[in-house]
Amino acid sequence: MSNSETPIHFGIIGCAEIARKVSRAIYLSPNSTLHAIASRSIEKANNFAIKNNLLSNSLKIYGSYSELLDDPLVDAVYMPLPTSLHLHWAICAAEKKKHLLLEKPTALNVEELDKIVDACEKNGVQFMDASMWYHHPRTCKMMEMILDSKLFGHVKAIHSSSSYSPGQEFLENDIRVKPGLDGLGALGDAGWYCIGAILWAMNQTLPTTVTALPGVARNSAGVILTCSASLYWEKEETVATFYCSFVSHETMDLRVYGSNGTCYLYDFIIPFDENSASFNFTSGAKFVDLHIGWNMKPQVVEVASQLPQEALMIQEFASLVKAIKVSTNKPESKWPRTSRLTQLVLDAVNKSIDTGLQPVHM
Amino acid sequence: MSNSETPIHFGIIGCAEIARKVSRAIYLSPNSTLHAIASRSIEKANNFAIKNNLLSNSLKIYGSYSELLDDPLVDAVYMPLPTSLHLHWAICAAEKKKHLLLEKPTALNVEELDKIVDACEKNGVQFMDASMWYHHPRTCKMMEMILDSKLFGHVKAIHSSSSYSPGQEFLENDIRVKPGLDGLGALGDAGWYCIGAILWAMNQTLPTTVTALPGVARNSAGVILTCSASLYWEKEETVATFYCSFVSHETMDLRVYGSNGTCYLYDFIIPFDENSASFNFTSGAKFVDLHIGWNMKPQVVEVASQLPQEALMIQEFASLVKAIKVSTNKPESKWPRTSRLTQLVLDAVNKSIDTGLQPVHM
Incomplete structure (x- = not known):
């Protein structure tokens, strides 16, 4: 096998539930292979491999993160x-020249993220956060239609939600509600997507102000279970709102209001169905005479995908890594920039919450 | 014809575009008849009648509002x-013992509305604002499902929009953007529906605070063309946001987020189609194993209606009027109460805008 055909060798650090989905994605992606798994104990890593049918002669199982990072084949x-472990381990990985696909939220705050991204830059490795929905062709198709000024016009308003209701056991004991582990709670876990989607719709332009809305709910340890915020772009005169929660029925909405059109979907983070995805688009809607109906119904735009979005993410990441390895390309700066903007807005929401819902000027 | 079979005789005061739709609704409603039309000039009233095929031997055409109010058969x-003419003419109508179906926004502020409602109460006449969507059986079906605590749970968040883009001529010259006529602009015309829908979802409970969001746009005369606001219910821990605009593509969204379910539709003010209406409802949605999809797609609930919602509004109003006339019932207080709550919140949004987006405590 020539060098350009060798798949990118992935190591997974941490056997979280989501790693099951990503290990399958690495398997499905044509330019990558799962080379190693590490957990804090070899038993945990082994059990994860067995449970997910990953065991093979070529799969390395490590009982510490450092051992995996020391493997030259990764x-x-x-x-x-x-999240609270990202700063340490992400920097370790970068210093070991490992390209880094980091779960969201990327860090506890933008200062931490900047240190991680700096380490990646210094060591010439690719950084990407593991938000999968950017990589679905549906996302690209939506953007194409939103950017069509005749069809869609200017973005006037955006609304997004990300919520689920994992139950009482989760609210007491899950990592995502532990102040020492994932201190950003629902804002970091679910709100990350809303903020990312809003920035995506605004072509990664930072808002002028970010203001949290009343109704922040916390668990007994002080971790956010529900919050909402508004974002405002002064020059564009655009307003966005989002709602994220661990105690609300499962939703993942994105609705983009344009001057000439409307684009929306309810499964932007995880498509309803792996084999097909769609969104709704309306342009030039008017009342019919007498205001007794509309001249059209929303158009459903179906977008096929040959691979699940998480496999497309792995494929895209691996191809950037390959280009760095083989063609000595520089890392793609779009991905750390996207993560940084999301983290910046997330920090601003947090700051607004901490200062009694005062607007935070960006 | 016995007294109980005599239809309620309607008079229309003002030949606005929307009067075309309502005159048709009066015709379609089985318990009402259009008896008279008044405009500021007899030519205007005549032209309206001719243009809408309303002319008949029994239709009275008046060249002044007072003449219509003096007609004992109305x-x-x-x-x-x-809106700025409501206070004067609505009170005149009540004092002439005419039951009052008043276009929204009901008044320039709640103080004016209180005077109108007081006049109606003193004179024993029914008051109702002309928000049609309350009267569609779809609205009733949605409420039935939202109130099902197993299916839907508690209302956690609400988002609504009402926007359209009638063009430059409208933005310069229409009544709805003239400070002396409809000084409430898009907030009064389009925002009325959002506020009404949010209060409806909250079972007509007033929010604790109302806060306008950045991004208020006005025309050169200072009338609001776009605005947004957040509403918060402290006890219920519920947050709502809305967006209304005269410069955005046509939308009329209502999305209600519950702890166990989600209810939403995009045509809540005017159904896409006069002959059928639907909404979406999801309950108990979860990710499937590996988080690669959902266990269900939203259910589309179709609701048939024998008459258009505006005819159902006329029928409901006429039946209340009939009960007062024939059975000496008292006027139904639910309708003025609903209007008053909507107007109160609308006033609070306006006050928040005028005080630099400060929260207004209700």
């Missing part, structure tokens, strides 16, 4: 560790 | 006048 690591 | 008036 090109890239996928890191679904609790 | 039981009830529908009043689609500019």
